[in-house]
Ligand code: SF4
Ligand code: SF4
């Protein structure tokens with residue numbers, strides 16, 4: 030193998046003093062000393078979460094307080110790590126929302142499995158599950174991090190609704206058919 | 210290309226589906242014929258086992274036949290000498306058009322596509338947005354065809370019709386009228402198959418509604434078949450309602466154990482839990498139907514009285530211990546066997562093999578379960594596999610309901626050890642005192658009085674937890690597969706029997722605990738099974754020669770696809 034001998038250039042006088050380098054470094058240090066900080070004092074300070082952020086998946090209610098999930102189990106099907114587990118149930122015939130017929134009896138998401146992909150939100154035909162702005166989870170046991178229905182609704186809260194699909198369905202049912 | 214049968218009629222004809230020649234059976238309609246060609250004519254109201262009504266119009270296709278000159282009757286030819294096709298100027302419905310030689314069909318022309326889009330649009334006009342809460346979702350024809358042949362968007366802005374929802378129309382069926390597409394399959398089924406016409410349309414016009422006749426209920430034992438054939442989620446099973454989405458269900462081919470008809474079934478399970486049982490098409494046995502009563506049999510898997518523990522005199526023990534003690538009994542003293550017509554052929558054969566190692570004669574009985582047959586898919590013999598016991602040589606006559614011979618033998622001390630498999634002999638004329646006289650080994654799936662007084666208890670798997678075969682009333686060997694795992698601690702498959710066999714024979718007679726291995730042995734030992742193997746039995750079953758049993762007075766009467774050979778009629 031051929032070898033090539035590189036010639037090392039002798040250092041110039043300025044270089045030999047190291048002063049230009051030191052000054053260059055000082056400049057950067059000084060500039061940053063007077064710039065506003067880019068880090069946060071987490072956890073005392075919290076970042077602003079941008080829209081569309083994919084945090085913890087949560088279940089939401091509509092502005093009238095109706096639980097929107099109808100336990101169609103599409104999210105359970107689509108969830109890549111199988112974090113969701115739903116036991117479907119029937120809505121009590123006496124209930125105000127009996128016409129919706131179906132709601133989850135149990136709904137759990139294993140947050141240790143969830144990869145925050147957002148597929149559940151995307152697939153949900155009832156707009157009932159949303160990945161909102163919660164990003165920090167902790168717990169003392171694995172069970173604690175399997176979030177149950179209550180907890181998921183608590184975290185999800187209420188979101189605005191564009192459709193009121195079931196309310197309109199109910200109105201139509203009460204109004205009956207025209208010309209009949 | 211056509212072949213001729215004896216009566217000189219053509220068996221097959223050649224038609225052209227989108228210009229591709231296909232040979233199809235003569236006399237079938239275009240829906241079936243196009244399916245032979247590997248294409249699909251979407252359809253709702255047509256069902257292969259019901260009469261054709263042609264009311265949904267989804268199956269519209271373009272059709273033409275080779276023209277003939279009116280004057281001479283000669284085939285008309287085009288310039289190139291090919292037969293000239295006289296196209297019907299408007300689309301025709303495929304379900305009510307039977308094939309004829311040389312017929313041309315277009316299933317993909319723009320007219321056909323427009324027709325389908327139009328029909329889909331009309332069907333969806335008043336269809337509710339219920340898919341998220343509809344049990345049919347995932348196996349819904351309307352969903353499938355809307356995606357495959359629909360327009361893809363809705364132009365309908367008016368308010369949809371309101372119709373009754375969540376209506377109970379029978380003990381097992383719930384109806385949602387808004388989802389009904391008025392195909393009338395359910396109505397025709399009730400009239401033509403179930404002989405119980407209770408369904409009809411009222412308020413004809415925009416508000417046509419399916420309902421039961423006044424004072425009537427859809428309560429016959431075949432009512433759930435309407436749920437199966439309903440192409441949409443209008444008719445739903447009350448038992449299965451909201452239990453599980455169908456796309457999660459693992460489908461396992463199985464057999465209905467209710468009677469010797471042996472309806473072919475599909476067991477739908479998810480993660481070891483069974484959710485529903487539906488019929489599996491077998492044109493030689495049950496067509497596409499099954500009785501409602503067979504659909505709840507999966508509950509035996511989690512029954513309260515389910516036995517899951519090996520025990521000796523009521524003390525829980527290891528499987529090995531129980532089987533060893535059972536074999537010690539069998540090897541010392543005179544033994545007898547009470548087997549069950551609900552055991553699989555493999556289990557029955559292994560019992561004969563076990564008996565052959567016991568000293569002296571080892572008589573065996575089955576307990577009969579006779580009831581009235583319904584002439585359809587429930588026969589008079591409510592044991593699914595009496596024929597299996599006959600063919601394997603476990604018994605040589607038709608079983609009786611009372612075990613009087615055994616009772617006498619126990620009384621006189623002629624039988625010292627008794628193996629009871631899957632039957633409660635206290636219900637068959639054996640007293641508890643008599644049971645106490647012998648060393649009784651009870652192998653069964655449920656606790657019962659026999660189990661309580663038995664010396665050894667060995668848990669048995671249900672039909673859903675093992676694979677095997679039954680022989681039905683036609684002497685058709687039909688396979689069933691394992692749908693769910695057995696309860697914890699119970700030996701898998703045929704192990705209870707093969708381990709007992711090994712123990713009785715001092716380890717000399719060993720068979721692997723799989724149906725395939727047992728079939729290898731049976732094929733060698735039993736004439737009827739010669740050259741058969743477990744894997745070679747087709748999914749629709751395999752008929753075996755029945756001449757050896759021609760003289761036996763079987764109790765079955767006439768039922769769907771079955772004529773009794775002997776003159777003994779239904780009770
Ligand atoms: S975000 Fe993704 S991983 Fe998490 S529950 Fe939804 S689908 Fe599953
Ligand atoms: S959250 Fe949405 S997708 Fe999941 S079960 Fe409920 S309705 Fe269906």
Ligand code: SF4
Pocket residue numbers: 336337338339340341343344345346347349350351352388441442443
């Ligand atoms: S019948 Fe089919 S299309 Fe109609 S709501 Fe049910 S699943 Fe959806």
Ligand code: SF4
Pocket residue numbers: 388389390391392393394395396419435438439440441443444
């Ligand atoms: S209930 Fe189902 S099977 Fe009966 S007419 Fe309506 S869509 Fe057809």
Ligand code: FES
Pocket residue numbers: 251252253254255262263264265266267268269302303304305
């Ligand atoms: S399937 Fe032909 S009209 Fe309905």
